Amino acid sequence: MSRKSARTLLVLSVIAMAMVVSPAVVSYPTGIQGVKDSGCNCHGATTSSEVVPSIIGLPEQYNYSESYEIVVSFEGGPSSPSNANQGGFHLWVSDGELLPSDATSQSYSPNEVSHTEAGNDQTTWTLTWVSPSSDRNVEFILHTNSVNGNADGANGGSSGDMWNKLTAKVSPPVLVLEEADPFVVLSTLILVSAILLAFTLAYVFYRTNPESFTWDYFAPWIADWLTTTDHKKIGTLYFLAGLFFLGVGGIMAMMIRIQLAVPGNDFLTQDQYNQFFTLHGTTMIFLAAMPLINGFANWMVPLQIGAPDLALPRLNAMSFWLQPVGALLIFTGVFSGSGADTGWTGYAPYVVSETAHMGTTMWVAGQIMLVASSTLTGINFLTTIAVMRAPGMGWLQMPLFTWSILIANLMLFLSIPAFGIGLIQVYLDRVIGTAFYDVSAGGDPLLWSHLFWYFGHPEVYVVIVPAFGVISEVIATSARRSIFGYRSMVYAMAGIGIVSFIVYGHHMFTSGMSPTLRFVTMLTTMLVAVPTGIKIFNWLKTMHGGSLVYRTHTLWTLGFLVTFTLGGISGMFFPSIAMDLHLHESYFVVAHFHYVLVGGTVFGFYAAIYYWFPKMSGRMLDEKLGVLHFLVGFISYNALFWPMHRLGVWGMARRHHTYFVTTEEAMGALPMEAAGWNMFISVSAFIFFFSNFIMVANMIKTVIRGEKAPPDPWGGWSFEWMTTSPPPTPSFDPHNLPVLTDANEHIANEPGTLSKLFNRLMVSEEDTEEVTH
Amino acid sequence: MGVFPKHNDDMKLEVAWTVAPFILIVWLTYVSWVPLDAVWSETGEDGYHGEECEEGQSSNNQMDEIGIVTSECYHVIEITGKQWVWQFDCLDLSTDICDTGSDNVEVYGTVPLLSLKEGETYLANLRSEDVTHAPWFLGMGVKEDTLYGAQIGPSEYNWPTTLWLPIGDDVGDQIILCTEYCGDAHAIMAGKLVVHQ
Numbered sequence: 013m014s015r016k017s018a019r020t021l022l023v024l025s026v027i028a029m030a031m032v033v034s035p036a037v038v039s040y041p042t043g044i045q046g047v048k049d050s051g052c053n054c055h056g057a058t059t060s061s062e063v064v065p066s067i068i069g070l071p072e073q074y075n076y077s078e079s080y081e082i083v084v085s086f087e088g089g090p091s092s093p094s095n096a097n098q099g100g101f102h103l104w105v106s107d108g109e110l111l112p113s114d115a116t117s118q119s120y121s122p123n124e125v126s127h128t129e130a131g132n133d134q135t136t137w138t139l140t141w142v143s144p145s146s147d148r149n150v151e152f153i154l155h156t157n158s159v160n161g162n163a164d165g166a167n168g169g170s171s172g173d174m175w176n177k178l179t180a181k182v183s184p185p186v187l188v189l190e191e192a193d194p195f196v197v198l199s200t201l202i203l204v205s206a207i208l209l210a211f212t213l214a215y216v217f218y219r220t221n222p223e224s225f226t227w228d229y230f231a232p233w234i235a236d237w238l239t240t241t242d243h244k245k246i247g248t249l250y251f252l253a254g255l256f257f258l259g260v261g262g263i264m265a266m267m268i269r270i271q272l273a274v275p276g277n278d279f280l281t282q283d284q285y286n287q288f289f290t291l292h293g294t295t296m297i298f299l300a301a302m303p304l305i306n307g308f309a310n311w312m313v314p315l316q317i318g319a320p321d322l323a324l325p326r327l328n329a330m331s332f333w334l335q336p337v338g339a340l341l342i343f344t345g346v347f348s349g350s351g352a353d354t355g356w357t358g359y360a361p362y363v364v365s366e367t368a369h370m371g372t373t374m375w376v377a378g379q380i381m382l383v384a385s386s387t388l389t390g391i392n393f394l395t396t397i398a399v400m401r402a403p404g405m406g407w408l409q410m411p412l413f414t415w416s417i418l419i420a421n422l423m424l425f426l427s428i429p430a431f432g433i434g435l436i437q438v439y440l441d442r443v444i445g446t447a448f449y450d451v452s453a454g455g456d457p458l459l460w461s462h463l464f465w466y467f468g469h470p471e472v473y474v475v476i477v478p479a480f481g482v483i484s485e486v487i488a489t490s491a492r493r494s495i496f497g498y499r500s501m502v503y504a505m506a507g508i509g510i511v512s513f514i515v516y517g518h519h520m521f522t523s524g525m526s527p528t529l530r531f532v533t534m535l536t537t538m539l540v541a542v543p544t545g546i547k548i549f550n551w552l553k554t555m556h557g558g559s560l561v562y563r564t565h566t567l568w569t570l571g572f573l574v575t576f577t578l579g580g581i582s583g584m585f586f587p588s589i590a591m592d593l594h595l596h597e598s599y600f601v602v603a604h605f606h607y608v609l610v611g612g613t614v615f616g617f618y619a620a621i622y623y624w625f626p627k628m629s630g631r632m633l634d635e636k637l638g639v640l641h642f643l644v645g646f647i648s649y650n651a652l653f654w655p656m657h658r659l660g661v662w663g664m665a666r667r668h669h670t671y672f673v674t675t676e677e678a679m680g681a682l683p684m685e686a687a688g689w690n691m692f693i694s695v696s697a698f699i700f701f702f703s704n705f706i707m708v709a710n711m712i713k714t715v716i717r718g719e720k721a722p723p724d725p726w727g728g729w730s731f732e733w734m735t736t737s738p739p740p741t742p743s744f745d746p747h748n749l750p751v752l753t754d755a756n757e758h759i760a761n762e763p764g765t766l767s768k769l770f771n772r773l774m775v776s777e778e779d780t781e782e783v784t785h
Numbered sequence: 786m787g788v789f790p791k792h793n794d795d796m797k798l799e800v801a802w803t804v805a806p807f808i809l810i811v812w813l814t815y816v817s818w819v820p821l822d823a824v825w826s827e828t829g830e831d832g833y834h835g836e837e838c839e840e841g842q843s844s845n846n847q848m849d850e851i852g853i854v855t856s857e858c859y860h861v862i863e864i865t866g867k868q869w870v871w872q873f874d875c876l877d878l879s880t881d882i883c884d885t886g887s888d889n890v891e892v893y894g895t896v897p898l899l900s901l902k903e904g905e906t907y908l909a910n911l912r913s914e915d916v917t918h919a920p921w922f923l924g925m926g927v928k929e930d931t932l933y934g935a936q937i938g939p940s941e942y943n944w945p946t947t948l949w950l951p952i953g954d955d956v957g958d959q960i961i962l963c964t965e966y967c968g969d970a971h972a973i974m975a976g977k978l979v980v981h982q
Contacts, residue, residue, distance in 0.1 A: 282969050318787070355966045361933055362916040367868060367968045402787075409789045451934035457917060458932070494790035500799045522919060522965075523930045524946035527825045534817065538810040545806040546799070553798065588817035590824055594926030597919070597964035663923040665964050668972035672893065681923060681960045729790050755791040765796070 028337065060174035063089040065101075065156040073183045074108075074143035074150070081113070085136040089158025089174040096161035099135050100127040103155075107148040111140040146278070147184035154178045194267055194284050195349065201263050209256060212712055219716045241325035242741050246332050247310030248628070253335060254304035255708070258614075261295035262701050264288050273694035275673050275687050285669030286353035287346065287369070293356030294375070297475065298382050299339050301609070304617050305478045306331075306389060309417045311628055313393060315732035316411045318402025318750040320742035323395040327388050334385035341378030345371015352376075355667060357468070360449035360460035364441040373442045376435050383432040390425035393417055402731065402744075404752035408499060411730040415502050416481025419509045423470040423477070427513070431467035434460055461520055469516035473508055476608060479616025480505060480547060483569050486619050487551050489728045490566040491558025497550040504550075507543035511536060521592045530589060537587035544580055548573065563726070564638030568619035571646045575611025579604060582657060597667070600660025606653045618645075618707070625711065626725050630738040631718030637710040644703040651696035655689045662686055823853045824927075826949060834859040834906050834949065840879075844906040846953055854951035856906040862899075863910045864948075866918030866931040869970035871961065873899040883907070884981075890960065893975045899961075900979040901952050910945040917965045922978060924959030925950065931965075956980055 069082040084101050091098045101117075102124070103110060109122040116131030117139060125139055135158075144150070157175040217233065218225045240246060268288055271280040280288065310328065314321055322328050345351035352375030354363045362368055363376075397418045401410065410418075437448040438460070447453035449460055488495040495501060517525060517533030551573060560566065582604040586592045595601060618641075626632050662682050664671055671690075673682045724733035731750055735743060744750060826832040835858045838844065844856035860882055863874040875883035884900040901907060911920070913931040921928040929948045961976035 282972060286966075286969065286971070353968070359917060359966065362967060365916050365968075367916075405789075451932075455934075457934055494793045497794040497799050498792060499794065500803075522928050524932050531821070535814060538814050541810050542803060542806050546803055549802040550799075553795075554793070584813065588813065590817060590820040593824065593928060596928060597921070663921075663960070663962075665921065665962050665972075667966045668962075670972050674890075729788065731787050734787060750787055752787045752789055754789040756789070 059176050060089065060158075061176065063087075063156060063158045063174050063176035065154050065176055065178040067103075067152060067154055067178065067180050070141075070152070070180060070182055073185055075185060076143065077145045078143050080141045080143065082139050082141055083136060084139060084154060084156070086156035086158060086176070087135070090160035090172055091135055091158040092160075095159065097132045097159045098161065099159045100132060100157045101137060101155060102126045103139065104153045105141065106151040107144040108150060109142040111142065113138045113140050143182075144184075146276075147186045148278075149184065150182040152178075152180040152182070154180070194280050194288070195346065198263060198267065198288075199347070202260055205256070205259055205263075209252075216712065216715055239329075241321075241329045243310045243314050243322050243325065243328065244628070244739065244741065244743070246328055247307045247312075249307075249332055250303045250310055250335075251307030253332075253339075254300050254302075254307055257295050257299035257303065257339065258704075261292050261300050262704070264292040264295065266697060266701055268292065269694040269697040271669065272671070273691050275682075275690070276670055278670075280669060282669040283353065286355075286667075287351040287371075289667060290352045290355055290375075291342070291346065294342060294352075294379070296609075297356065297471070298379065299335070299342070301475045301613055302382075302386070303335060305417075305420070305475065305613075308413075308482070308617065308620050308624065309393060309478065312624065312732055313396065313414050313417050314400070314743055315627075315735065315739060316414045316730050317397065317400060317405060318731045318744055318752070319396060319400035320744050320746045320749075322392050323400055324392045327392050331385045331388040331392065334381050334388075338378040338381035338385065341374050341381065344374040344378075345369060357464055358438070358460070359464075360438070361451050361455070361457055363438055363460070364449045373439065376439045376442065380432065380435050380439065383428055383435065386424055386428050387432075390421045390428070393421045394425065402750050402752055404754070406754075408502065409752055409754055411481075412484035412495060412498070412501055413478070413481035416478045416484075416505060419505050420474045420477045423509050423512060424474045427467040427470035427474075430463045431471075434463035434467075458520075458523060458525060461523055461525075462516075465516035465519045466513075469519065470509075470512040472605070472609070473512040476612050476616075477505060477508065479572070479613045479620075482616045482620040482623070483551060483572055484547075485728070485730075486565050486569045486623050487554050489623075489726045490561050490563065490569065491555050492561065492727060493554065493558045494729075495550070496553040497546075500546055501550055504543035504546040508540065511540055511543070515540060518587055518592070521586075521589050522596050534587045534589055538584075541580065541584060548577055548580075561726075563622070564633070564635055564642060565619045565622035565726075567639065567642045567646075568615050568622060571642065572612065572615040572619065575607055575615060575650070579607030579611050582607060595660060597665060598660035599656045599664045599666055602666050603653050603656035603660060606656070610649065610653070618642075621707065621711075623726065624732075625714070626721035627732055627737050627739070629711075629715055629718070630721050630736075631714045632721050632725065633714050633718065634710050637706055637713075641703060641706040641710065644706065645700060648696045648699035648703060652693055652700050655693055659686055659689060819851070820853065824949070828859070828908070834908070834951070837861060837908075844904065844951075846904050846906055846951055848953050848955075854906065854953050856951060859906040859908050859949075861908050861910065863912060864899075864920055864931070865912045865914060866920065866963065866967070866974075867914035868916065868968055869963070869974040871897050871920065871963075871974065871976040873897055873976070888977050888979070890975065890977055893960075893973060896975045896977050898977045898979060900981050901950065903952050903954060903956070903980050903982055905952055907950040907952070909948045909950055911948060912945050916967050918963050918967050918974070919965035920948070920976070921962045921964040922950070922959060923962065924957055924978070928964050952980055 063086055065084075065086045067082055067084055069080060071080060074080070084103060086099060086101070089099075103126070104124050106123070110119065110125040112119055112125055116128060116134065117125050117137050118128045119125050127137060131137055155175060155177050157173060160172045217230070237245060237249065267280065268285070271277050271285055310322070343351070348371060350369040351371040352358070353369045354372055354375075358372070358376075363372060397410070397414060437446070440446040441449050447455055449455045449457075451457050484495050484501060515533055515537045517529050518537040521530055582600070585595060585600070586604070622633055622638055659682070664682055664686065671682060671686070673684050673687045675684060721737040723735065723737055725737075726733075731744075731752075732739075734750065823833050826834055828834065829836055833853065834844070834856045838858035838860050842858055844858055844860070846854050846856045848854050860878050861876060862878065862883055863876060865872040865874065873885045875885055882902050882905060886898045886900070887895050888898040890896050911929055911931040913933040915933055917930050917932060919928045919930045927948060927950075929946050932946055957980060959978050961978055963971055963974040967974065
């Protein structure tokens with residue numbers, strides 16, 4: 013048995029290795045560096061100290077955009093005036109522009125100059141360097157080649173020739189710090205976070221039971237986590253993965269904000285910036301939001317419906333383990349220095365064009381794995397909720413969080429095939445040269461947009477609807493009464509689910525899609541406001557007349573109501589097409605979707621963390637730290653995203669690595685104060701980013717020495733509050749499932765609304781009263 | 786044993802806040818609908834801008850009280866996006882009506898320039914030579930994607946997308962940015978629109 017499983021493991025790891033390695037071969041050709049690192053195509057095998065290169069005429073500090081005449085020369089080596097040829101050079105500069113002064117040298121690019129054939133017979137060359145117009149630390153790399161000119165000799169060719177290298181540095185007028193490669197910063201930060209995570213886990217492991225802190229105990233512990241099929245443990249894994257990638261996506265957002273803090277910044281190159289915003293989007297949606305949701309869905313759905321586990325526990329484990337592999341593939345491009353740079357939407361034909369980075373292939377491959385994972389998750393949850401509800405629990409007696417997961421998975425299950433198909437087409441286009449998106453071969457430039465947004469719009473609802481579920485649970489519990497309009501909540505969510513499939517065209521109002529279709533999606537998009545409005549009003553009415561308990565999860569819920577409503581209102585600008593023509597692809601859009609995705613989903617799931625953490629860990633979170641997290645987070649969050657609306661209206665376009673402010677009146681461009689707002693946004697972004705560590709610290713502190721949690725700390729009604737905290741495994745005894753009774757049961761025997769209406773038409777109530785008198 | 790809590794609902798209230806927002810969005814839709822006919826105006830009799838101008842003919846733009854411009858005829862120009870530069874083409878219009886060139890904008894450096902005449906209406910055919918771009922006329926608040934393949938192949942999408950540019954007296958000089966992500970130098974793919982008398 014063990015040999016068999018070892019063999020399976022071997023085969024699987026070989027397949028995994030092959031998947032990781034084989035496409036990387038395709039992406040290799042971009043990785044070769046130029047002459048500046050490897051040495052020149054000089055004659056002679058190695059460097060020689062006999063050759064002494066020099067550059068004369070370089071200032072210590074340059075002035076902006078000034079021309080400097082520089083003289084490049086060398087001494088020593090076999091070169092002598094009697095030789096047929098005397099030598100050559102190659103000069104590379106990091107910034108500014110190099111120009112040949114005469115026919116003895118030639119320019120390869122603004123950064124590279126070398127000698128010509130006419131300049132073959134000298135040891136001194138004159139050049140012009142135009143300094144950059146901004147502050148840069150400029151580096152010069154010079155290669156000189158001393159030649160004995162024995163081309164026709166017995167030991168002909170380049171034998172006996174020697175070369176050497178010289179580097180020189182020139183400072184800018186205003187001194188700047190040496191630039192760090194942002195990718196090095198990113199990977200260092202990811203590495204540090206991963207190590208910290210490992211240490212934290214080890215520490216938690218140690219503190220829970222100091223005696224058992226040995227490998228003999230640790231090995232089975234880790235093996236248990238790696239092979240578990242228990243919905244609670246997989247939920248925890250999802251949860252940790254989601255938080256980790258929330259941090260990684262956050263780090264990328266911080267790099268983006270450093271870049272945008274001042275106009276015309278050069279912290280990131282355009283190339284790096286394009287990769288950062290692409291991976292920020294992909295990470296946040298697919299690797300942070302979805303796993304966080306799945307974490308809570310895994311934990312809570314079986315508990316809420318009174319099931320021992322999910323219907324297909326092994327499939328569940330597979331859904332999870334596809335994610336880290338997919339994440340690895342998505343990031344592979346970054347590690348090779350050319351990650352995907354297509355935006356998370358990956359529009360064709362750019363995504364299949366030659367100018368898109370090689371890493372895009374890996375990014376697509378990784379997302380295909382995530383599609384597989386989501387499909388399996390969909391099957392699992394739909395099955396579980398359909399067949400494993402506890403006795404007595406009808407469809408309309410399910411807790412609202414379970415309803416939200418059901419609807420989200422239904423949407424995902426129906427929309428994600430379109431995305432999968434699109435991704436596979438792009439993958440084939442990029443790898444084996446099919447022509448689905450090759451327009452010159454008859455491909456359709458809009459096909460990808462349709463496939464992507466047919467999935468993409470339901471996807472953003474997949475991310476927000478579970479947050480609705482959380483908010484419904486928390487608000488009802490905190491207001492200590494049942495949710496107002498339970499049935500209309502369910503119908504509203506279902507309505508959002510249905511409408512989500514027919515609104516996606518609003519992402520394509522400027523795309524050249526048929527105006528008829530644009531008009532139709534304008535109408536349907538407006539409709540989304542109705543079911544969402546119902547939910548907001550129901551939540552408000554639940555609180556009205558209730559007796560609200562202000563715990564941390566209540567605060568996050570109230571915060572959610574504010575920010576999500578604001579995000580919803582800013583969303584109503586887009587279906588008005590004439591408005592959208594201006595706002596499309598501007599920072600107004602960025603502000604809107606961060607208001608609904610951070611102010612909606614993330615706030616919703618922060619509420620979920622504070623609400624369900626005692627159930628999951630068996631320990632109560634620290635309320636003081638929680639309130640601090642809420643206050644700092646909520647204020648900095650609004651300071652971060654609110655000013656973006658204004659920037660968007662002013663004309664700041666998204667996906668631009670830089671922006672410029674201008675004093676030129678009436679240019680329709682960004683005014684001077686936009687720079688101040690951007691700095692304000694960047695500072696707020698850092699505060700918001702670091703405020704989240706308060707929550708992480710709170711969780712670590714709680715797990716180690718938190719107060720023990722009772723089974724039902726908040727007074728909820730559903731099944732998860734009836735087991736112990738943390739719940740046993742299996743969560744409920746399969747032979748002794750809990751039973752749900754309905755407090756509204758007696759109503760079932762009373763006449764419904766329709767029959768009441770008929771009754772009223774037949775005999776008026778006064779008549780009946782008179783009879784009884 | 787669990788108990789599903791007692792319903793807490795009020796049919797009248799719930800219907801009220803279903804119907805009221807619905808009425809609100811019907812009104813919003815109606816309001817949003819009004820400028821659409823002008824934004825996507827047809828050419829010819831039914832449209833706002835008539836037929837293409839004869840040589841020497843002027844559009845004589847008239848603006849109504851809500852800002853919709855109607856004209857007697859329009860001029861056709863062509864805007865081409867390619868990585869990473871805009872190309873403006875006046876086709877066979879006289880330099881009095883439409884002119885191109887280049888200009889130095891503070892910070893963006895040398896950018897292509899499109900000079901249009903106040904009081905005239907232009908229909909821009911948008912083309913691309915590689916991937917999708919979108920010119921954003923910042924001061925006019927309009928943009929539209931340029932699709933590659935605008936003149937090749939049999940697909941129904943292989944027509945150029947178009948953009949109406951009615952130059953009223955409220956339109957000033959402005960920046961043109963690219964607002965459909967197109968690769969490395971996307972952010973600095975700019976142009977300038979100048980309005981002359």
